[in-house]
Amino acid sequence: MPEGFISNLYVFVLAGFLGFEVIRRVSPLLHTPLMALTNALDAIVVVAAIIIAGRKGTALSEILGAIAVAAAFSNMVGGFLITDRMLRMFKLSGRKKQ
Amino acid sequence: MNTTMMHLSSYQYLTDFAYIIAIAFFILSLKWLSSPATARRGVFVGEVGAAIAVVTTFFNPELVQFKWILIALLIGVIIGIPLGLVQMTAVPQRTAMSHAFGALAAAVIGISEYYMRIPHITKFEMVEISLEVIIGSLSFTGSLIAAGKLQEWLPQRPMVYKGQNYVSFTVLGLAVASMFVLIFNPTTAWFFPAMVIISLIFGIMLVTPIGGADMPTVIALLNSYVGLTAALLGFVLNQKVLVVAGALDGSSGFILAVIMCKAMNRSFTNVLFGAFGQLQVSAKGEEEEKIVHTASPEEAAAILGAANTVLVVPGYGMAVAQAQHKVKELYDTLTKKGVDVKFGIHPVAGRMPGHMNVLLAEADVPYDKLIEMDDANGEMAQTDVALIIGANDVVNPSAKTDQGSPIYGMPIIEVNNARTVMVIKRSLNPGFAGIDNPLFYLDNNLMLFGDAKSFVGNIVRELSGAAVGA
Numbered sequence: 001m002p003e004g005f006i007s008n009l010y011v012f013v014l015a016g017f018l019g020f021e022v023i024r025r026v027s028p029l030l031h032t033p034l035m036a037l038t039n040a041l042d043a044i045v046v047v048a049a050i051i052i053a054g055r056k057g058t059a060l061s062e063i064l065g066a067i068a069v070a071a072a073f074s075n076m077v078g079g080f081l082i083t084d085r086m087l088r089m090f091k092l093s094g095r096k097k098q
Numbered sequence: 099m100n101t102t103m104m105h106l107s108s109y110q111y112l113t114d115f116a117y118i119i120a121i122a123f124f125i126l127s128l129k130w131l132s133s134p135a136t137a138r139r140g141v142f143v144g145e146v147g148a149a150i151a152v153v154t155t156f157f158n159p160e161l162v163q164f165k166w167i168l169i170a171l172l173i174g175v176i177i178g179i180p181l182g183l184v185q186m187t188a189v190p191q192r193t194a195m196s197h198a199f200g201a202l203a204a205a206v207i208g209i210s211e212y213y214m215r216i217p218h219i220t221k222f223e224m225v226e227i228s229l230e231v232i233i234g235s236l237s238f239t240g241s242l243i244a245a246g247k248l249q250e251w252l253p254q255r256p257m258v259y260k261g262q263n264y265v266s267f268t269v270l271g272l273a274v275a276s277m278f279v280l281i282f283n284p285t286t287a288w289f290f291p292a293m294v295i296i297s298l299i300f301g302i303m304l305v306t307p308i309g310g311a312d313m314p315t316v317i318a319l320l321n322s323y324v325g326l327t328a329a330l331l332g333f334v335l336n337q338k339v340l341v342v343a344g345a346l347d348g349s350s351g352f353i354l355a356v357i358m359c360k361a362m363n364r365s366f367t368n369v370l371f372g373a374f375g376q377l378q379v380s381a382k383g384e385e386e387e388k389i390v391h392t393a394s395p396e397e398a399a400a401i402l403g404a405a406n407t408v409l410v411v412p413g414y415g416m417a418v419a420q421a422q423h424k425v426k427e428l429y430d431t432l433t434k435k436g437v438d439v440k441f442g443i444h445p446v447a448g449r450m451p452g453h454m455n456v457l458l459a460e461a462d463v464p465y466d467k468l469i470e471m472d473d474a475n476g477e478m479a480q481t482d483v484a485l486i487i488g489a490n491d492v493v494n495p496s497a498k499t500d501q502g503s504p505i506y507g508m509p510i511i512e513v514n515n516a517r518t519v520m521v522i523k524r525s526l527n528p529g530f531a532g533i534d535n536p537l538f539y540l541d542n543n544l545m546l547f548g549d550a551k552s553f554v555g556n557i558v559r560e561l562s563g564a565a566v567g568a
Contacts, residue, residue, distance in 0.1 A: 034350060048331065
């Protein structure tokens, strides 16, 4: 078994339960922004992609790394952007236009 | 040599701390998303966490060239910004596209790791990489197909053929078989690319048969697959920030998928392999004459204007007709007249979880007027008028009464218990799932035939005209 597998498994299980508890509390009102935000957070894969694209490797690994950087970073940028846009639209009826 | 080692290990501490901070911020981000009041703060901490992680990564001493990274980041920005600025009606297909990008990123990293590590790869690593690449590849093509259906480049009807599930499972079996060959002989020529290609094909076969009405569940399921892929990649690379982010994303998608399934009274297996909306059209042969009551915009306006409480039930049809802004005008006009207007939102209304809420929020409808199904049903007895705009199956009473109905047992918004029901619809054609709706023939139901946008517009004109005249 590779180094770190068991500690990664601990982290995975704990994060899974934590995610379950936190996300269960998100109102159905915000389920679309929730999906956009988790997409943006998931795009943290970009940090792995940056290393694959930039370290000494083969031409193939550099190309694949660069594809991954572009795909993940577009999710990060687009995901945060659209989440914030959506959330700005949610207003209460009491407060009229500021 | 020694200084590089030192450099590497001190960098390792730096990244570990930076990534832990990022993880904490991500969790805080999701926690703050629980309420609209704190949600934007949540996005902000999420951005800060991601920025800390990305910037720290740039100081990794392993990095020897930056040109391609910077070009790729720039391409990411060029693709990402338009995807962040799409119309709210296009959010479901945008979400499917971002699932595809997320899966693509994770899958190609797994592929690159395989080629970097062979021939020195353990059986255990081979299992991790294979699972990661299989799930990532099938989520990539599956999400592309979902996006194509939502964008209506592909037919939204379920596409099925005889023995389809057997064929699909055989294809998945081939991918798994390739994985086993690779575990014992990691360098067997062509098995790795074959496994990738088979998984890509399976993704297409998995989503193609699924109809548009099931998209909310499919999108949520794909969301959880993408999260799982990222978490598996974290295992492959021994990178805990990916494990956590993937687990959070995966559990989020999974919870949403469960909610969607419950809201349709169906199981995952049924959604994925049931090809909903295929067989129903048959049923009932008795073509008895049913009486349908209709009303004009004038009559509808008069009834709405005289009501104390109105519940609007929107559905995908409202999005298709782009009627949400007219609906907001109707809300304003009625509210000004002292009518209490609320919106009853069924969990699977629209094409993704929460779709209707975002559309109405964009049209400036206050979110405290958007109520959930159970609350709407609780208030139904006191509701004077239920106005259904572009929804069908989610208000179909046969889900409660007709055991033979394909949607029997699905929780619905029980608009038939309101004093008057009005349904805006183009014609009596059955909806997406091809299920007849007995609501249309009830005595307290009025059909308002026409395009949702122009019909609501006509009602608004009547109401304002009447107000001027009075």
